[in-house]
Amino acid sequence: MLVHICCSVDSHFFLEKLQHDFPEEKLTGFFYDPNIHPYSEYQLRYLDVQRSCKKLGIDLLEGEYDFENWIDAVRGLEKEPEKGARCEVCFDKRFITSAKKALELGEKKITTTLLVSPLKSQEQLKRVGDDFHEKHGVEFIAVDYRSGGGTQDQSRVTKEEQLYRQDYCGCLFGLTMQREQQDKLMDEMFSPISGQTLPASIEERLEMYSYRNELEDKSIEYKIIKQKFLNYRQFNFKLISGKKDVLDAYALSYSTLPRKKAQGRIEFAAHNIHYFNREEIKLITLEFFNKQNSTNYKSVKELIYNPLSYEQELTFRKEINNTDYDLSPIIVVENIPDTKLTIQLDATTYEDTKEKIIIL
Template identity: 80%
Template structure:
């Protein structure tokens, strides 16, 4: 039996149940999910599914990540709600490819872990699966592992196995509507051109779960815990000298301006930290930055495109301001300007949670 797999939270519990209920069937996992966006999220879910299949002794095949063809398939359905017409087209695409893979492998049965997801309609899935059975001769096995306490068992397995628990189906359109309803920043879509790994980002989670797998390979015990914290995303920074000249400037993480704009002059300096006369803004030179970190940046532009880790930036913030929770703008420039300045910072602070890996 070919089992289409969407994520480890659904698949681990689902595959365990299939192994028990269909002991005569050789199960083969098929990870085909071109709907998942961004690609880093796709890689993270695949990483966790690979781990689950390895633990359960199930062969896993990865399908093509043909995201552009998926976008074409759902074009015009971007505003459809969860469980609506877009989902049906998405199922059609994934089921067709899964059915073709089953035929290629000589399998006459397929099923999908989507059946156990509370975000999906089982009736919708059964309808699409039965239609494919009629057209392609591959039987769709529509098991119901959600009822009779199944959802609670699935949650238990998720906790016991310390699986990656994503909170959206993977679809960018579903995520957009979900975050709008929650009035939350869609920070899953943030991927700085600098390559900097942001707190609670998909990239940070990918690093964490990769480390988790390495610990398991080494036989080391661990726990993954969640922690609340104040998160930060920076949209735009611009520094203007006089009326027109744009000055290259790098704002350290957690630099904020309540009204996104401040005008004024630098009034004085203490120990090479230059104090602005508005909004507790502080300026330092690139040389100051290099001396603190023992780095060799030649220009602020180079720093902008290749900044240090956020944790390191926070070390510099604490050094300058005296404590970690300071939100004053700290701006790195090549040379300290002696003119009227206009600083623009568009950034957002918000409550968030992140995962932490603890080696026992």
């Protein structure tokens, strides 16, 4: 039986149940989910599915990540709600591809872990699956593992196996609507030009779960916990000298301005820190930055495209301000300008939760 897999949270419990209920069937997993966006989220979910299938002794195949074709397939349905017409088109596309893979492999049966997801309509899935059976001759196995306490069992398995528990279906459009309803920043879509790993980002989770797999390969016991913290995202930043001369400048992480703009001049300097006469803003030279961080940046532009890690920046920020709770802008420039300055900084801080590995 070919089993279309969407994520480990759905698949691990689902596959365990299939192994129990269909002991005569050789199960083959097929991870085909071109709807998942961004690609880093796709990589993270596939990584966890690989681990899950390895633990269950199930062969796993990966389908093509043809995201652009998926976008074309759902065009015009972007505003459809969860379980609406867009989802049905999405199921069609994934089932057709899965059915063709089943025929290619000589399989006569197919099912999908989407059946166990509380965000999906089982009736909708069964309708599409039965249609595939009629057209392609591949039987769709519509098992119901949600009822009778199944959802609770699934949650237990997810916790016991420390699976990656994503908090959105995977679709860009579903995510957009979900974050709008939550009135929450859609920070999954942030990808800085610097390539810096942002706190609580998908990239950070991908690094953490890769590390988790390394620990398991070495038989090192661990626990994944969650912690609340103050997150930060910088949307744009510009430093203007005089009326229109834009200077190369870098604003350290957790730099904020309440009104997104400040105008003024350097008022005084002390201990290589130059104090602006507005909004507690501080400017430092690249030379001082290099000295304090044991770095060798040749220009501020190089710093912009290859910054320190977030942890290193926060350590440096604490050295400058002698506190963990400072949100004032700290700006790195090559030379301190002796002109009127305009600082444009659009950034936000917000309560968030991230995962962390504890070695036992």
